[in-house]
Structure formats: C-alpha cells, structure tokens
Amino acid sequence: MHALWEFRGLNTAAYPNSQRTPPPLDYMFHSRSVAIVGISADLPKIWIRRLYLDSLLESGYPGQIYLVNPKGGEMAGLPIYRSLKDIPGAVDYVVISVPASYTPKIMEECRDIGVKVVHVFASGYAETGEPDRIELQNRLVEIARQGNIRIIGPNCLxxxxxxxxxxxxxxxxxxxxxxxxxxxxxxxxxxxxxxxxxxxxxxxxxxxxxxxxxxxxxxxxxxxxxxxxxxxxxxxxxxxxxxxxxxxxxxxxxxxxxxxxxxxxxxxxxxxxxxxxxxxxxxxxxxxxxxxxxxxxxxxxxxxxxxxxxxxxxxVKPPHGFNICAVGNGGGASVMATDELEQAGLRLVPIPGEIREGLKEFIDLANSMLRNPIDVSPLATVVGFEYLSDLGSRRFTELLREKAAKGPSVQWARVNGLLKDWPGLDMVIFHHGFDVSPMPLSELMVNCIVGPMVLAARACELPHAVVLHSMANDNTWQSSAELRGLCVEFGLPLFLSMRGAAAAIRKLIDYNRAYPDRLATLHMSL
Amino acid sequence: MHALWEFRGLNTAAYPNSQRTPPPLDYMFHSRSVAIVGISADLPKIWIRRLYLDSLLESGYPGQIYLVNPKGGEMAGLPIYRSLKDIPGAVDYVVISVPASYTPKIMEECRDIGVKVVHVFASGYAETGEPDRIELQNRLVEIARQGNIRIIGPNCLxxxxxxxxxxxxxxxxxxxxxxxxxxxxxxxxxxxxxxxxxxxxxxxxxxxxxxxxxxxxxxxxxxxxxxxxxxxxxxxxxxxxxxxxxxxxxxxxxxxxxxxxxxxxxxxxxxxxxxxxxxxxxxxxxxxxxxxxxxxxxxxxxxxxxxxxxxxxxxVKPPHGFNICAVGNGGGASVMATDELEQAGLRLVPIPGEIREGLKEFIDLANSMLRNPIDVSPLATVVGFEYLSDLGSRRFTELLREKAAKGPSVQWARVNGLLKDWPGLDMVIFHHGFDVSPMPLSELMVNCIVGPMVLAARACELPHAVVLHSMANDNTWQSSAELRGLCVEFGLPLFLSMRGAAAAIRKLIDYNRAYPDRLATLHMSL
Structure with a gap:
C-alpha cells in the first residue's frame, strides 16, 4: 500500500533527540495557558476572535489566556502583547492565525519560549500544491522538531x-x-x-x-x-x-x-x-x-x-434480526417507508392473523392498513382529540411530558402490547411524514397527530426508532420543531429520513452480528 | 404481462350501453355544481369540511356548492340538504365522505338524479382485503355503470x-x-x-x-x-x-x-x-x-x-455533457460535493491552468481551493462585508433584490467570466452548506456569505443550479429561509441536497441524450 500514500516532498521525519521530549497527545486538551497570535479587532478577522477568544471566555477555560498582535492594545479586558516573547507567564498552547508567510517566525518564537502544542489555523500551505507553500509547511515542521513541539494543522480549526x-x-x-x-x-x-x-x-x-x-x-x-x-x-x-x-x-x-x-x-x-x-x-x-x-x-x-x-x-437497542414492523400515518407514506426499509435489506413480513384481529378490535378498517406496515391513521383522530381536550392552557409539549410519565394512551398501549406478542419481530419503527397531512399544518395539528405516537415509541419494549420526516418546507419544519426536541429530550433514536434510518439500522445489525460483543461493551460503558 | 395485473375478483367491466354516455374525463374539472355528502360539524370530521367545503369557498369555485347530511341544518351560510334528492338544482359532481357501508345507497341516488362524476373519499373497500369490502366496491361500480357515472376512488383525496x-x-x-x-x-x-x-x-x-x-x-x-x-x-x-x-x-x-x-x-x-x-x-x-x-x-x-x-x-437549462464545475464555500464541503457529483456519473475535470491563474488574481490562495471544485471562501468575507456596508436599514433580501438588478459583484462577475471561457465546461453548480460556517449562524451571516453567490448563479450564462443544503437544525433552517425564498423568486433551480441535485441532473442529461427533442419542446411550451 506504500505507493498509495507515498511521500510527496513533505517533511514527515520522526522527532530527533532533543533536550525536551514531546508532550503526550493528551496534553493538548490540558494546557495551562493559551496564546492567540493574530487576534485582531479588524472586522474581517472578527471570526478569529469569536472562535478562539470568545469561545474560551464563554466556555470558562480554566487556564490563562494571552493575546498577541504586533500592534498591541487590549481586547475583552485582556492586554494584547506585541510578541509571544513579551508574555510574562509560561505559554503551553498557541493558536496561530496570521498569514502563512509569517508563521515560521512565530514558530521560532514558540520554540524559543518552550511552547508544547501549536495549532496552526492559517491555511495556504501544502494544500495549494504550490512548491513555495509546500516548503513553508516543511519549514514549520522543521522548527517544531527543534523544540519538540506538536503541531495541529496547519489549515484546520x-x-x-x-x-x-x-x-x-x-x-x-x-x-x-x-x-x-x-x-x-x-x-x-x-x-x-x-x-x-x-x-x-x-x-x-x-x-x-x-x-x-x-x-x-x-x-x-x-x-x-x-x-x-x-x-x-x-x-x-x-x-x-x-x-x-x-x-x-x-x-x-x-x-x-x-x-x-x-x-x-x-x-x-x-x-x-x-x-x-x-x-x-x-x-x-x-x-x-x-x-x-x-x-x-x-x-x-x-x-x-x-x-x-x-x-x-x-x-437504538440492537435488534436481533431484520424483521421490522413499520407503524405510522398515511397509506402512500407507509408504502414508501416499506420500500426504503426493504431496499436496505430489512424485511417487513406479513402480520400474524391474530395480531391483525387484535388491531381490528380498536382500529377502524377504513383509512388504515392493519398489516405490515401498519397505518394507524384512525388513532390520530381518536387519541389526538382526547389529548386536545386535556390540553387546557398548557403548551402541547408540556402536556406530552406529563402524559409521558403515565405512559401512552390506552390505544397505543394496546398496539405496543400486540407487537410485543408478535413472535420473531425484531424492531418497531414509528414514523410520520409531516407533509402527508391532509389538513393545513399547524403546531397543534402536528402535536395531536404525532405526539401520542412519540409517547408510544418511548414505552415500546422492543428495539425501536422514531422517524420524523418530510419537513422540506418552512411551515412543517417550524411546526415540528418542538416535537423533534421532545424526542431528543426523551432520549429516543430520532431519524429525519426513512432512507437514513434504514441504512443505519441495517448497518447496526450487520455490525452487531460481525462483532457480537462490541455493542454490548459500548452500552455498558455509557 | 397479464399475470402481473390479473383480475382479482374486482369489477372492471366496460361501460354497458345506456341511455346516457359517460362524460369525457375533462368534465371532472368543469362541473357546474358540487355536492358534498357527509359534511358535518362534528369535531373529528372537521377536515371533511376543510378539504371539500372551505377549500372550494376559499378558492372561489365558480359553480354551485351543495351540502348534504341526513341531519340537515346549515354551514357557512349554506343549507344542508337531508338527501341528494332534495337539492333543487342539477348536481354534476358529488364528493362522498360517509362510511363505506352507506355509499351504495348514495351512489344509487347519484345515479337517479343524473350525477356525472362521483369522488368517493371514503375508504374501507377492496384495499382491506376483506371479501365483504371488495364486494362493496364492486357494488359501487355496478351502480355507477347503470348511470354512466365516472368514479374517482374510492379511498382517495x-x-x-x-x-x-x-x-x-x-x-x-x-x-x-x-x-x-x-x-x-x-x-x-x-x-x-x-x-x-x-x-x-x-x-x-x-x-x-x-x-x-x-x-x-x-x-x-x-x-x-x-x-x-x-x-x-x-x-x-x-x-x-x-x-x-x-x-x-x-x-x-x-x-x-x-x-x-x-x-x-x-x-x-x-x-x-x-x-x-x-x-x-x-x-x-x-x-x-x-x-x-x-x-x-x-x-x-x-x-x-x-x-x-x-x-x-x-x-435547469440542459447541459450538453457531464463536465461540471462546483463552486462553493468550504473545503470538506467541496470534497464531499465532488464525491456526490462523481458518484452520480458527473465529472469534475481539473481546471485549465489559465483559468486557475485568473482566479488567483483576485482570490487568496489561503482558505480557498482554486481547482475544481472551487472553494471561494475568501470571497464570502470580501463581498459579504461590502454588501453589509451597503445594507443600511433594509432587510438583506431587499438589498439582494436591488443588487440583482445590477448584476453580481465585481469578483463574482469575474468568476462567471472565467468559467464561461472554460472550453468544454457544461454546467456550474453553486453550492453552500449552511452548517459548515465556523461562525454562529444568523440570518445576516447567511445572507452575507450566500447572498452574493445566489446573485452570481442568477447571472451565470452556462447551465447552472444552486444547491443550498445542510439545514437539519432549527437555527440554520430559519436563517436560510428567506434566501431559499429568494432563489425561488429568481426562478433558480434550487436543490436542497447535493446528492439529490446530482441524481436529477444526471437523469436530465441522460434523458436529453436519449430523446433530443423533448426538452426543447417542453421549454418552448413554457
């Protein structure tokens, strides 16, 4: 494989023997101080300040922050030193955000004052393909080696x-x-x-x-x-x-x-x-x-x-096999969901007769599909209006949080119960495409229809996922925002397209079969 | 192919000879009157009203609207007749939205009063797979045939x-x-x-x-x-x-x-x-x-x-061939865009040397990629801040509309000019992934960065498309809303994912090659 990653005039020499040993990689996350070289109040450079000063200030970085610019001055109450060498304390970590041609000089200063890690934000090096720029990058490496400095970059965040x-x-x-x-x-x-x-x-x-x-x-x-x-x-x-x-x-x-x-x-x-x-x-x-x-x-x-x-x-709790049941609203949406799932190698096997009979007891045959996929559209009206009558002056998400504590609606609990008794069923995918609704979309409508399903997903004992999709217009995106937030708050596996969900779930099952202990180890470690 | 679409106990008999001939299909769009059977003020049925009464009222349907429900009453200032037979005028088109089991009786009334088209909204027929429901659907067809009524549905909008x-x-x-x-x-x-x-x-x-x-x-x-x-x-x-x-x-x-x-x-x-x-x-x-x-x-x-x-x-103005240039912001985004385009069978050939030299004259080598794809990130700052200084108290979209009348910025005009001189280039794809920005996203930021590119796309003489993607979170979706609206207003071909754009453009080229006259005919007819 050597030919594929061959040396192309780039300096990749190992560290030479030196009086200092390079710090372990972990050191970059635990520096005692950061110096930002190239900080500037100029408008086009405001993002250097936002990325490397404001971010550290806002996140509460526990170390010292030093600012450097040959012009001097101050910013955010901190003095701006004219050079790294003017900084009174030890400098562990340096962010260099000056034009590439100035960086060797800064790197030399870093070497001289004993900096341990340098992050070169600047770009315009080997990636340009220009010989002088490749040389510039090599020069940085050469100087860093002299001081056993580790470099992150150049040309990176x-x-x-x-x-x-x-x-x-x-x-x-x-x-x-x-x-x-x-x-x-x-x-x-x-x-x-x-x-x-x-x-x-x-x-x-x-x-x-x-x-x-x-x-x-x-x-x-x-x-x-x-x-x-x-x-x-x-x-x-x-x-x-x-x-x-x-x-x-x-x-x-x-x-x-x-x-x-x-x-x-x-x-x-x-x-x-x-x-x-x-x-x-x-x-x-x-x-x-x-x-x-x-x-x-x-x-x-x-x-x-x-x-x-x-x-x-x-x-996602890893499913044992490929047998999926898709539960959602809408006929065409259910057909297309099935195609996406089966195209990814998952299988929607026909529903057992006794489970279908169980569903027929409380879901109307009209406007539904009680096979696999299951189109539960009639529940949307029944449960939705029930929730609506309990709403009062609360926001719908508040109501859903309250209801979640008590479990899903009676009807959805029956759906979950019947699915649990389905021999050989490995996973349930609850899905809704917002734009499928024949009613003008509003936040209330979205919550009425999809909210109860989200609570059902939360209570589902089989491996499960929630797919909330079809939001490619402003109205549906906004109407569905709180509901997507609620799924996240509940820790549900939320996907934004059936195709994406299908591909990821298929890979998850394959991975779990190829390496049976890895997911178990992961889930124990979380 | 007969075996694939075989008869399955469904009545598909041709029209019998009758005293009335069935109306041409076009008639369904030109009825003089519509009767909505099953209209109801009950809360769960509100959507029947919204779909079939409010929609016609709001759209200004020019014919007569009649409402029917055995309970009578009135709605939206219109009387509710207890039966189709009670309606004083001629009824051309009937929407039936009552439970499936009641529909044969309504269909008989339609036949008796000379209705021409019936839309059966109700579901719960052959699609359930239940023998009695299949029979119910056959019965509808049988009655309709007696009166040469055309049926839309059942089980449809x-x-x-x-x-x-x-x-x-x-x-x-x-x-x-x-x-x-x-x-x-x-x-x-x-x-x-x-x-x-x-x-x-x-x-x-x-x-x-x-x-x-x-x-x-x-x-x-x-x-x-x-x-x-x-x-x-x-x-x-x-x-x-x-x-x-x-x-x-x-x-x-x-x-x-x-x-x-x-x-x-x-x-x-x-x-x-x-x-x-x-x-x-x-x-x-x-x-x-x-x-x-x-x-x-x-x-x-x-x-x-x-x-x-x-x-x-x-x-999209159909490109002659597969040679694409991708122009956008962001290095990783440009690499991924290229992969998506080439994976769909399009080609990003290397940029000719003289065009690269031309770009180097006004686009900084640092933080850019002046090959193909072209990452024009440095322009975002230069042109963005220029637009910002012209903004005043206007909304950014207003500014962009004004600027559009005068053409793109000097720099973007040069990009367009250089690309136009690229021999054999078939198409330019302007792209931006909103979430790629290293700055916190705001509407202003989005407009600064992407707005000038949209104006460039509008002025591009080569076949072109705009891909605005990566909006899978609330902030970016909202920040980008007006800009997407502006693309639509300008009549630009707007795509929301590079993968989607690539697939569609590839199919467009293939289609145009397989049937050279069809797109020309289409575009002349528009």
Missing amino acids: GIYYPGGRIGLIPDFPMEPGPIGFLCQSGGNVAYMVRHAVARGLRFSKIVSYGNACDINESDLLDYFAEDPETKVIAAYIEGARDGRRLMEALTKAASLKPTVVLKGGYTAGGSRAAASHTGSLAGADVVWDSLLMQAGTIRVYSIEEMVDMLVALLR | GIYYPGGRIGLIPDFPMEPGPIGFLCQSGGNVAYMVRHAVARGLRFSKIVSYGNACDINESDLLDYFAEDPETKVIAAYIEGARDGRRLMEALTKAASLKPTVVLKGGYTAGGSRAAASHTGSLAGADVVWDSLLMQAGTIRVYSIEEMVDMLVALLR
Whole structure:
C-alpha cells in the first residue's frame, strides 16, 4: 500500500533527540495557558476572535489566556502583547492565525519560549500544491522538531473539549458526551456538531487536524482508542501518508470502540479535491474500502449518514434480526417507508392473523392498513382529540411530558402490547411524514397527530426508532420543531429520513452480528 | 404481462350501453355544481369540511356548492340538504365522505338524479382485503355503470385544479403551473405539493385516484398527455390491472411530455403494502423497471427525487455533457460535493491552468481551493462585508433584490467570466452548506456569505443550479429561509441536497441524450 500514500516532498521525519521530549497527545486538551497570535479587532478577522477568544471566555477555560498582535492594545479586558516573547507567564498552547508567510517566525518564537502544542489555523500551505507553500509547511515542521513541539494543522480549526471547558464555535454546546471525532476538515466539524446536536448527541473531544503535518489521523485514532472519555469514535479522513500505520490504528481503535469513518474524496474527482483541500494523498477507493472493512470500522458516505449511524449506535437497542414492523400515518407514506426499509435489506413480513384481529378490535378498517406496515391513521383522530381536550392552557409539549410519565394512551398501549406478542419481530419503527397531512399544518395539528405516537415509541419494549420526516418546507419544519426536541429530550433514536434510518439500522445489525460483543461493551460503558 | 395485473375478483367491466354516455374525463374539472355528502360539524370530521367545503369557498369555485347530511341544518351560510334528492338544482359532481357501508345507497341516488362524476373519499373497500369490502366496491361500480357515472376512488383525496378555482388542502396555492400529477395516494398529494411549492413549482391539475375502481392510471395518463394546461406529467402509481393498456398510455404520454414516475411498492414488502393501501396488484419490479424505461419515462424512487427531477426538467437549462464545475464555500464541503457529483456519473475535470491563474488574481490562495471544485471562501468575507456596508436599514433580501438588478459583484462577475471561457465546461453548480460556517449562524451571516453567490448563479450564462443544503437544525433552517425564498423568486433551480441535485441532473442529461427533442419542446411550451 506504500505507493498509495507515498511521500510527496513533505517533511514527515520522526522527532530527533532533543533536550525536551514531546508532550503526550493528551496534553493538548490540558494546557495551562493559551496564546492567540493574530487576534485582531479588524472586522474581517472578527471570526478569529469569536472562535478562539470568545469561545474560551464563554466556555470558562480554566487556564490563562494571552493575546498577541504586533500592534498591541487590549481586547475583552485582556492586554494584547506585541510578541509571544513579551508574555510574562509560561505559554503551553498557541493558536496561530496570521498569514502563512509569517508563521515560521512565530514558530521560532514558540520554540524559543518552550511552547508544547501549536495549532496552526492559517491555511495556504501544502494544500495549494504550490512548491513555495509546500516548503513553508516543511519549514514549520522543521522548527517544531527543534523544540519538540506538536503541531495541529496547519489549515484546520483546532480542538473542542467541552469537558475541559475548551469551546470552539460559540454555538456549540458545552455539555460533554461519548463521541470522539477526528476531522481533517474544519467546516465538517461545524457541519457534524450542529447536525449531531439537533439529534441529541454530544462529544467528548474533537480535533480538526487539516494538513496533518505532524499530528495525523493515526495518532488521533490511537489517542481516542485509549481515551476514557471517548466511547465511540467518528472520523472524517481525506487521506493518509502511512497506510500500514493507519491500518494498525484503525484496527486497534475499532476493536476497542465502535469506529465510524467517512472517507472524503472517494471518487476520482473527490480524491483530487482532497489533495487540493488538505494536501492529502487520497488513494484508490477500493483500497480504502477493504482497509476500512478489514479494520472492523463502519463506513459511511456523508455527514448525514455519519450522524444517523451514531444515533443508531448510541440510541437504538440492537435488534436481533431484520424483521421490522413499520407503524405510522398515511397509506402512500407507509408504502414508501416499506420500500426504503426493504431496499436496505430489512424485511417487513406479513402480520400474524391474530395480531391483525387484535388491531381490528380498536382500529377502524377504513383509512388504515392493519398489516405490515401498519397505518394507524384512525388513532390520530381518536387519541389526538382526547389529548386536545386535556390540553387546557398548557403548551402541547408540556402536556406530552406529563402524559409521558403515565405512559401512552390506552390505544397505543394496546398496539405496543400486540407487537410485543408478535413472535420473531425484531424492531418497531414509528414514523410520520409531516407533509402527508391532509389538513393545513399547524403546531397543534402536528402535536395531536404525532405526539401520542412519540409517547408510544418511548414505552415500546422492543428495539425501536422514531422517524420524523418530510419537513422540506418552512411551515412543517417550524411546526415540528418542538416535537423533534421532545424526542431528543426523551432520549429516543430520532431519524429525519426513512432512507437514513434504514441504512443505519441495517448497518447496526450487520455490525452487531460481525462483532457480537462490541455493542454490548459500548452500552455498558455509557 | 397479464399475470402481473390479473383480475382479482374486482369489477372492471366496460361501460354497458345506456341511455346516457359517460362524460369525457375533462368534465371532472368543469362541473357546474358540487355536492358534498357527509359534511358535518362534528369535531373529528372537521377536515371533511376543510378539504371539500372551505377549500372550494376559499378558492372561489365558480359553480354551485351543495351540502348534504341526513341531519340537515346549515354551514357557512349554506343549507344542508337531508338527501341528494332534495337539492333543487342539477348536481354534476358529488364528493362522498360517509362510511363505506352507506355509499351504495348514495351512489344509487347519484345515479337517479343524473350525477356525472362521483369522488368517493371514503375508504374501507377492496384495499382491506376483506371479501365483504371488495364486494362493496364492486357494488359501487355496478351502480355507477347503470348511470354512466365516472368514479374517482374510492379511498382517495380527489381533485385539485387551481386554474378552475378548485382548491383541495387549504394551504395549497391557487396559482396554476405546468405539472399534471396523477397520484394513487392522497397523502402523497399533500407531500408532493408542499415540497414542490417550496421549490417554486406549481401544478396544472392533480387527481388522487386511490383504488382506481373506474378512473385509473391509464385514463389519467391519456388525459394529461392531451391536456393543453399540462406540460410535464408526474405520476405516483402503486399498481395497475391492465399492463398492456398502461404500457400504451405511458408510451404515448412520455412521447408528448416529460413523464416522471414514482412506482410505490417496488420491493416485496412494498408491493404487499400497496395491495393493503389501494388494493393494487403491484407486480414484479423488474417488469415495472423495463416498462417504465421502454415507455421513455423517467423513474424516481421518492417524493424528494420526484421534486428534484421536476426542478431539473423545468428550471435547469440542459447541459450538453457531464463536465461540471462546483463552486462553493468550504473545503470538506467541496470534497464531499465532488464525491456526490462523481458518484452520480458527473465529472469534475481539473481546471485549465489559465483559468486557475485568473482566479488567483483576485482570490487568496489561503482558505480557498482554486481547482475544481472551487472553494471561494475568501470571497464570502470580501463581498459579504461590502454588501453589509451597503445594507443600511433594509432587510438583506431587499438589498439582494436591488443588487440583482445590477448584476453580481465585481469578483463574482469575474468568476462567471472565467468559467464561461472554460472550453468544454457544461454546467456550474453553486453550492453552500449552511452548517459548515465556523461562525454562529444568523440570518445576516447567511445572507452575507450566500447572498452574493445566489446573485452570481442568477447571472451565470452556462447551465447552472444552486444547491443550498445542510439545514437539519432549527437555527440554520430559519436563517436560510428567506434566501431559499429568494432563489425561488429568481426562478433558480434550487436543490436542497447535493446528492439529490446530482441524481436529477444526471437523469436530465441522460434523458436529453436519449430523446433530443423533448426538452426543447417542453421549454418552448413554457
């Protein structure tokens, strides 16, 4: 595999012997002080301040924060030093956000004052493909080696560690969670966190590592494999230079924790794009595919799939087999849901006669489908209006919270009871497509129809998932917002498309069969 | 193909000779009067009122509206007759929304008073699979035949004809458009219209035809093929009883107008579900696949794909070939966009050297990718802050409308100019994933970054599309709402996922190559 990740004029020399030994990787999350070089009040640079100063201030970073800009001055009540060398205390961790050409000089200062970790935010290095820019990156590595400094980047967003009160983008939550994420792209950190948070997921640590001139994907995989705060590993990787090392790191990580990998640049054009983005040598996709499979990772192809997979791993009780029952509202929606599920290799077997008879006792045959899928539309009216009459002046979500404490409605409890008695049924998927409603959509309507189903999902003893989809217009998106929030609050596995849910659940079952102990270990650790 | 759509105890006899001839299908859209049987003030039945009375009143239906319920009374200022026979004027079109068991009696009254078209909204017929319910449906057909009445349904939503002021769901727009939609499911009418409208599409006529006991998919395809108000045909079909007739109807329709088909129930389970939903005999998917291909239709697999395909057909200037340039913000986002496009069979060939040099003149090498894909991130700051300084007290969308009249910013005009000179480039895709932003998202931020790109797309002379994606959380959805609205207002082909855009554009090119005159004919007719 050497030819696929070959050396391309980049300095990847090992650390030389030196009077200082490089710090362990964990050190980057536990620095005593941070200096932000290139902080500026200029309008176009406001985001440097927002990302690296405001985030730390708002998250309550416990160490010292130092600001550096040759112009001096002050910001947010902190003095701005003209040089790193002017800082009175020890500087452990430096964020460099100045144009690339100025960075070797800053790096030399870092070396001279004994900095341990440097995050080079700046871009315009090897990823441009320009010889002088490659040389510039090599120069950074060379200086860092002299001082045994570890480099994150260049061309990356750096770290996010909510448990250690290191914020990043100011709208990221500061509550920690089980997911460790290594991400070669900075934008994909934002993309991933925002989507994941909307589904109730949280992160232990994130490292955006860009051009990987020093700290690379394998280092980070090794780190997350051992990190006690990380229970699941997610990785967005555009390329690697040492295939053998990556294989070892992936195999070790995946053997200890479920590891989900999104390989950016898996097509010919995507591979060229990856080279242009992070200077990565992307390699042939067939090699990546077998590498990722042999290492025991779970491969996904988009951030949305990544989030779906993490929801499945962390929230779905693993089903034993492929037999699914889909329960929802709407005939066409039920037909299409079935197609999506079966297309992913799941199976909707016909409903046993006695269960159908049981459903017929309290669900009208008109406007329903009492087979598999089950279209429970008549319940929406019956239970919905019952809830509506209990509503009073409360918000619907308040009512649903109260009702949740007492369990689902009588009718939904009967549905759950009948499904539980279905021999060989492995999983129930509760689904609703908001736009399917023949009534003009309103928050009240949405809650009436879907709210009782969400409570049923919450009480369902079989493995289950909730799919709330069809929100591609403003009205349905807004009407459904509180309800999606409630699913997250209840800890339900929430998916936003049936296709996404089907793919993730199928992969979950396959994974659990291939590695029978891994999910059990994960769920015990949470 | 007979065995696939075989008779299953359902009455499909041809019209007998009778003193009255059945009306042409077009009649259903031009009735002089509508009677709604089963109207009720009871709370659970409020949606019958909303769908069939309020919609007609709000849309300004020009004919007479009559209400019927054995209890009598009045509603919305109209008397409620106790029986169809009590109505003083001629009744052309009847909506029946009473429980299935009462419908034969109503149908007899329709026959006796000379009704021409009956829409049976009620369900609980052949789709249940219960022998007595199949018999009930046969009975309806039998009575209708006696009076040469055409039946829409049963188990369906009926018709929507904005041009004739026949509304359906009260939130549907009353502005007509080019799409004729036949839809075996009622819910999928709602699903489709709401998604399509959010993308700027409008409909000529829609017929939800459910169990198709009389008017079926082939009748409707024949109708839409000839209908001068319909320029593109969309169909959601769960099954058919006469394969030969369907093949003829599809072939004819597709030869006259682009015809996009979503076959509901294409998996084994989905096929069973279709039987349970509309009593359809779904048939083997391999047969459907060759039928749909041989007939020259475009096959899609979800409502979302259907809407994407219609956007492509109606809004995208057809590219000659597969060579695409992707222009957007974000490195990882650009890599993933490339993968999605190439995975769909499109190609991002390397940028010619002179065009790269041209871009380098005004786009910083740092934080950009000046190859293909092109990551124009530096422009977001430069142009965004320029627009911001012009904003004053206006809303950003107002500013963008004003700027649009004058053309894009200088920088974006240069991008367009350089791309225009790229030999062999077939199409430009402008894309932005909202969640990729390293800044906390706000409406202002979104408009600053993406607004100038939307104006560039509007001015782009090459075939182009706009992909605005990554909005799976409440903040980004809301922040991007006005901007999506502006794209629609500008008539831009707007897609909400790169995967969806890629699939639709690929199919558009394939379609245009297979049938070189059809898109030209379509675009001339619009």
